[in-house]
Amino acid sequence: MTTAIWLFLLFVAFTLLITWWSARRSGGASAYFAAGRRIKAWQNGLAIAGDYMSAASFLGIAGMIALKGYDGFMYSVGFLVAYLTVLLIVAEPLRNSGKFTMADVLAYRLKARPVRAMAALSTLTVTIFYMIAQMVGAGSLVKLLLPGVSYELAVIGVGVLMIIYVVFGGMLATTWVQITKAILLLAGSVMLSILVMAQFGYSFGSFFEAVSHVTWIDPKTGAQVTQNFLQPGLAFKGTLGAIDLISLGIALVLGTAGLPHILIRFYTVPDARTARLSVVWAMVAIGAFYLMTTFFGFGAATLLTPANIPDQNMAAPLLAQHLGGDIFFAFISAVAFATILAVVAGLTISASTSFAHDFYTNVIHAGRERAPGEEVRVARIAAFVVGATAILLAIGLRSTNVAFLVGLAFAVAASANLPPMVLALFWKRFDTAGACWGLGVGLVSSIALILLSPSIMGTDGTTLIAGEPIFPLRNPGIVSVPLGFAAAIVATLLTRERAAEEKFAEFSVRANTGLGAEKAV
Amino acid sequence: MSKKDLDLTTSVSAETDVTRVGRTEAPPPHEQTADEDIDVVDWDRVASTNDFKTLVDLRARFLIPATIFFLAYYFTLLVLVGFFPEVMSRTVSWLGPVNLAYLFALSQFAMVGLVAYAYLRHAKRFDALAAKIRREALVSSGSKTT
Numbered sequence: 134m135t136t137a138i139w140l141f142l143l144f145v146a147f148t149l150l151i152t153w154w155s156a157r158r159s160g161g162a163s164a165y166f167a168a169g170r171r172i173k174a175w176q177n178g179l180a181i182a183g184d185y186m187s188a189a190s191f192l193g194i195a196g197m198i199a200l201k202g203y204d205g206f207m208y209s210v211g212f213l214v215a216y217l218t219v220l221l222i223v224a225e226p227l228r229n230s231g232k233f234t235m236a237d238v239l240a241y242r243l244k245a246r247p248v249r250a251m252a253a254l255s256t257l258t259v260t261i262f263y264m265i266a267q268m269v270g271a272g273s274l275v276k277l278l279l280p281g282v283s284y285e286l287a288v289i290g291v292g293v294l295m296i297i298y299v300v301f302g303g304m305l306a307t308t309w310v311q312i313t314k315a316i317l318l319l320a321g322s323v324m325l326s327i328l329v330m331a332q333f334g335y336s337f338g339s340f341f342e343a344v345s346h347v348t349w350i351d352p353k354t355g356a357q358v359t360q361n362f363l364q365p366g367l368a369f370k371g372t373l374g375a376i377d378l379i380s381l382g383i384a385l386v387l388g389t390a391g392l393p394h395i396l397i398r399f400y401t402v403p404d405a406r407t408a409r410l411s412v413v414w415a416m417v418a419i420g421a422f423y424l425m426t427t428f429f430g431f432g433a434a435t436l437l438t439p440a441n442i443p444d445q446n447m448a449a450p451l452l453a454q455h456l457g458g459d460i461f462f463a464f465i466s467a468v469a470f471a472t473i474l475a476v477v478a479g480l481t482i483s484a485s486t487s488f489a490h491d492f493y494t495n496v497i498h499a500g501r502e503r504a505p506g507e508e509v510r511v512a513r514i515a516a517f518v519v520g521a522t523a524i525l526l527a528i529g530l531r532s533t534n535v536a537f538l539v540g541l542a543f544a545v546a547a548s549a550n551l552p553p554m555v556l557a558l559f560w561k562r563f564d565t566a567g568a569c570w571g572l573g574v575g576l577v578s579s580i581a582l583i584l585l586s587p588s589i590m591g592t593d594g595t596t597l598i599a600g601e602p603i604f605p606l607r608n609p610g611i612v613s614v615p616l617g618f619a620a621a622i623v624a625t626l627l628t629r630e631r632a633a634e635e636k637f638a639e640f641s642v643r644a645n646t647g648l649g650a651e652k653a654v
Numbered sequence: 655m656s657k658k659d660l661d662l663t664t665s666v667s668a669e670t671d672v673t674r675v676g677r678t679e680a681p682p683p684h685e686q687t688a689d690e691d692i693d694v695v696d697w698d699r700v701a702s703t704n705d706f707k708t709l710v711d712l713r714a715r716f717l718i719p720a721t722i723f724f725l726a727y728y729f730t731l732l733v734l735v736g737f738f739p740e741v742m743s744r745t746v747s748w749l750g751p752v753n754l755a756y757l758f759a760l761s762q763f764a765m766v767g768l769v770a771y772a773y774l775r776h777a778k779r780f781d782a783l784a785a786k787i788r789r790e791a792l793v794s795s796g797s798k799t800t
Contacts, residue, residue: 203735203755203756203759206756206759207732207735207759210728210731210759210762210763211728213762213763213766214724214728214762214766216766217721217724217766217769217770218721220770220773221717221720221721221724221769221773222717222721233685237685240685240687241686241687241688242687242688245687338750341750341751341752342750342751344751345751361743361751363743363751363752363753363755363756364739364743364753364755365735365736365739365742365743365755366735366739366743369735369736372737374736375732375733375735375736375737376736378732378735378736379729379732379733379736382728382729382732386725386728405781405784406777406781409773409774409777410774412770413770413774416766416767416770420763420766420767423763424763636688638697638698638701639688639693639697639698639701640688641701641710642695642697642700642701642706643697645706645709645710645713645784646700646706646709646784646787646788646791647784647788648694648695648700648787648788648791648792649691649694649695
């Protein structure tokens with residue numbers, strides 16, 4: 134195991150060196166901005182893929198399929214189909230109108246201050262949920278590498294390191310860093326898939342034959358269990374399970390288009406056509422990756438069997454160790470760890486700065502800084518609070534599947550962010566009240582339903598709150614997304630904002646033609 | 655500290671999704687509201703041209719059916735798998751243990767590819783028309799000022 138630790142540290146150092154080098158190559162942030170307009174579609178596509186394929190995709194889905202078979206694969210399908218929403222609905226209008234985010238789109242026609250404030254709160258919340266998932270993944274990874282360390286200590290250690298990292302500098306999550314990350318993750322997945330298939334003589338027939346008869350000894354009862362892992366219903370059981378599955382699907386398909394770190398990517402390309410092509414390139418990379426979850430997810434189920442996967446988030450690294458020894462194990466762990474680091478750093482900075490500027494200064498101090506540097510201080514405090522909250526919740530949610538946790542972040546994004554954004558793009562009548570109510574109701578309802586769900590409430594002593602769960606579904610999307618839409622629509626219909634309606638023609642021309650955003654015509 | 659040092663946001667990718675912290679100058683273009691940015695053309699006039707109406711129409715005629723189709727195709731999988739797991743567990747004789755559920759899930763990957771491909775083909779027409787609208791709008795507004 135010690136060889137693995139040293140190799141892991143070596144690989145992490147190496148990955149960080151590559152990212153540092155590629156960040157330097159792009160010449161820092163200001164040059165990046167200028168060079169950004171020259172980013173090619175495939176490069177931007179890989180960067181989007183790198184941003185998207187977090188620890189959750191890799192560690193979480195592998196674990197979910199390894200324990201729950203086919204139902205885990207539903208995450209793979211949902212994460213990919215979600216990109217059609219991005220491609221068809223948000224990518225081009227966003228690029229054409231020259232906007233970075235949902236907040237920019239909303240503030241353009243509506244009253245900037247209230248909508249930015251609400252958007253900042255919802256961004257912060259989505260970020261915290263995303264962070265929890267990454268922290269749980271990182272904590273489990275460190276615990277696996279250093280068996281003497283408790284999970285709590287691992288999470289606190291990783292979390293504190295990340296906060297320090299972000300507060301005093303932060304990793305340069307430039308396009309090149311994300312591209313590097315995407316390539317490493319894809320390379321790791323291809324190797325893992327090939328090693329799995331080698332065990333079955335590269336025959337799909339014998340692979341699926343094995344997947345349909347996974348046999349292991351249940352460590353608790355000592356009884357032998359045989360399970361067909363291709364059969365649906367292992368995780369989502371009965372009518373309630375079916376509704377939960379649909380609820381998850383709603384969150385995944387609609388949530389991606391509301392994720393702040395994905396939307397920002399469309400500003401780095403020269404025009405709508407490149408934005409469109411880059412989504413398609415991202416879909417190729419992401420699609421290939423999620424197809425491969427078949428091999429390493431079901432592979433972990435058959436080759437390790439659930440009996441040998443004590444922590445479901447560790448199925449992929451354990452499989453790597455089983456098939457490729459300590460070197461491959463260290464490589465896969467390092468790739469996952471570097472992935473987590475890059476995702477967390479980027480997200481924390483964007484959330485804490487948006488809180489400091491859009492919420493603190495704009496709302497509490499009416500748009501003026503009281504003292505020079507105050508916003509920076511608030512941003513640092515916000516980054517610290519986000520990190521600390523994520524650490525505490527990650528400790529409470531130990532060994533919860535990280536893909537599931539990310540699914541919750543998607544649910545919040547789908548309920549709060551997506552309805553106002555879609556309505557602002559296509560509905561002339563949409564106004565400030567609609568945006569604020571949509572954001573507020575979507576945010577509050579999704580959070581409340583998560584807190585009342587079986588993931589947080591339970592009677593077996595493993596959950597954060599003891600008590601019978603009040604809301605039966607684990608995924609809130611099926612209720613909170615319609616609520617978000619309804620609140621936005623009703624609040625709009627009850628109010629009238631002529632100024633916002635008058636500017637719709639301008640916004641629509643910009644969003645459809647790119648007029649005014651194109652540098653050269 | 656100089657103004658640059660106060661800006662946390664430079665350390666992440668590009669200008670981020672948020673206003674630069676500690677910034678005192680005018681907002682960057684992406685943050686501007688409709689009142690703050692420069693009106694390069696008469697928006698209402700462009701919005702009332704036939705070309706623009708055709709463009710909006712062309713988009714809608716592809717995007718609405720395509721969106722309905724992909725959402726329907728995706729949620730059909732979830733409904734079938736969720737409510738009828740026994741039916742979906744049936745295997746296809748010539749494919750060994752591979753069942754309908756897995757085949758339908760795999761077909762989602764193909765569906766995503768097909769919709770994306772169809773959109774890329776269709777979108778060429780938007781690009782040409784949008785370029786024409788931009789050109790004509792700028793030419794006519796240019797002649798107005800000179």
